[in-house]
Amino acid sequence: MHDDPRIETALPLKPAHFHILLSLVRGPTHAYGVRHQVEERTEGRILLPAGTLYETFQRMERDGWVEETDPPKDREGPVSSRWRFYRATSFGRRVLEAEIARLESDLAVARKSILPAG
Numbered sequence: 001m002h003d004d005p006r007i008e009t010a011l012p013l014k015p016a017h018f019h020i021l022l023s024l025v026r027g028p029t030h031a032y033g034v035r036h037q038v039e040e041r042t043e044g045r046i047l048l049p050a051g052t053l054y055e056t057f058q059r060m061e062r063d064g065w066v067e068e069t070d071p072p073k074d075r076e077g078p079v080s081s082r083w084r085f086y087r088a089t090s091f092g093r094r095v096l097e098a099e100i101a102r103l104e105s106d107l108a109v110a111r112k113s114i115l116p117a118g
Contacts, residue, residue, distance in 0.1 A: 004094065010063070013099045015046055016056055021065065021096040024088040028069045031057060031084050057086060065092035 013021075019038040023029055029037070035048045048056070060066045066086045088096065 004091075006091075007095055007098045010065075010095050011099055011102055013095070015042075016048060016052075017060065017065075018096070018099055019046055020048075020056065020060065021088055021092055021099075024066060024086055025093055025096060028072050028085045028087040030071070031086065034086070054084075057084075060092070061086075064089055065095055 016038070019041060020034055022041075023034040023037045031053055035050075035053050038046050038048055057066060061068065065088065067089050069085050069087045071083070071085050
């Protein structure tokens with residue numbers, strides 16, 4: 001059980017939410033960059049069309065998991081004024097950590113249940 005009941009109600013995360021948070025914990029990233037990272041990391045299993053992506057970001061922002069931010073200072077290359085950059089909030093990080101712990105626990109149970117001992 002977590003000290004914040006909002007975390008319990010957030011779990012389990014939808015795969016898109018999990019991968020978006022995973023993309024943002026290393027620092028601010030623009031939405032298109034997140035989209036590209038998720039598609040690459042999942043080898044195309046999770047696709048985030050632009051409309052879905054921005055709708056998901058709005059929901060996650062409303063729930064306090066992510067926030068819009070300025071582009072990182074050390075970012076290389078041009079930045080379009082239309083690009084929106086996001087970062088995970090401290091609450092979003094805690095949600096992600098709780099989901100990772102939940103998945104690890106589920107995997108441990110699954111391994112004990114179906115894999116031969118030894």
